[in-house]
Amino acid sequence: MYQPYIRGKQFELIGIRDLTTTVLSPNKEKVSPIIEPVKDSSTLKTTLKELVSNDVNFTIIANPQVGSFRDIDSIFSAIKSSVGNSENYQVGIIFHNKIVHTKAIEILQKYSDVIPQLTIIHNSTFDNILDILKLYQEFFVIKYNVINLSATSKRYHRNFDENTRIELDDYFNSQSKNSDYLQVDESNFSEEHIYYKEEGFVGFADYLSIGEEYSETGFLPYAVAIHLSYADESNKIKIKHFVSDNNDDTSDIAGKFAEALDKLIAWCDQTNYTSVAIPIFREYHKNGHFPGLGTLKKLSLMNHIDLVLKLI
Template identity: 50%
Template sequence: LLELRNKNINFNIIINPSVGDLKNSSGTVLDVIQEQLNGFSNYQIAIIVNEKTNVPEMLNILRERDIEFAGITLIHEAVTNVSAIIDFTDDFSFIINVIYFQKTSRRYNREFDRNTWVGLEDFFITQLKNVDYLAVEDSQFSEEHLYYQQDGFKGFSDFLTIGDNYSETGFLPYAVAIHLSYADNDNKIRIKHFVSDSNDDASDIGGKFAEALEKLVTWCEENNIPDTIAILQFKELYRTGHFPGLGSIKKLSIMHHIELVLNLI
């Protein structure tokens, strides 16, 4: 948060996460906002909206707090009483309605002002195990950046290269997979999957990473993939033979995807 504030980058912060340590802890999230963002307002308060969300209560909690923010973002996972939500949010000057297509009806977005529409979809095709990506290698992802404006939307969003899946605990995998998004000849986004070869057990994770990383670097160079900050870091890891940990690999994949999309829009 502090880095985003220092760079004056607009962002959304969800105050009612549905998974993780902060689930059902909106008060804790708001405490952090008050502590770290006091005097800063270039962000939106985001609320996940589904049948269990008490929107009036959430908005009243916000009104009771001395918090400055630019507006409200509602992330819709479908509700029945849409008119009530519209009524309760009328007094906020800036509203974004993020419509999660796979969890809402086909015309759900039409209930809201079209100037507030942002699409959300999970494009990442998840395999059961990392080793299963060996049979896939390359998969389609998204073309939303090409058509979202024609469809009447103000923005689009996705779940990066991880998908809408959440796991409370990690485990050592038999295979290491690195997911790298790229633009094809039609500027549509696809995902390349680079998987280790020695996948019989969970030993030598660093060695498995090296196998997958070599495939990634070779493919990038053979296909003249433009360098991003993340690709440069992948190449440096390949040069030094360093294994940064599985979490860092996922972060680099996410970093690259964000930079790719920014370069395409």
């Protein structure tokens, strides 16, 4: 089971929506996206509706820790308006170090009619975690315990029913500037899709080829970088970084994209690599079209999910 962790910015949501019929639905037994909504938007609602209409399981987080979408009433209003009569989803709760569990349960009970089951995202450790979970389980079924490996202790996952354990980590090797990727070319990502069952999990989650770091606002970069996941000869996931060359200022972003895209297409031609995203990149290359930086992130996301689902 693969659970891609999506921050609900516009282009990430569009990427999930665009994958639903072609990639997610045919693989519905092995994929369940986690969506942390960051903004109350029509794109969020249409994405949830698309998942529901194609019977693709997902988790929608009710207490996001990033972004501006923090009003619990509005979040549940978005859920109610999107899911219809479906029960093939989970409401997610992030366990962070400032959460007041009695208050969280009280709020969840208020909306119990649209909570078929829960996903708990463990972003902090609690010594009495089993007692805490019992409080939630008095009212709700916990389907998944998603354990953030970088935020919990080494054996923390042993506290949870093995049939609910999902491992989560950030495997993207982020650089401070896009131009720094010129020195990297490619980086290791993960091999969790190979070993997660051996390590006692029923699934694994990652922040895709985007990374966990979240920024509310965008800015014009000096360099344009396209991050493309692929599998090496051992089926380990790596990421190629295709970067523009003329990076002295923030002018001519379209030209910088063309430079990065030239490198991507040449590599795909050389290796015969393809995915759901590559024909779209090829169309932009053929037409000399720059679709905007948000679309690059969307295509990177689509490529990554497509790749992982092929590997498992």
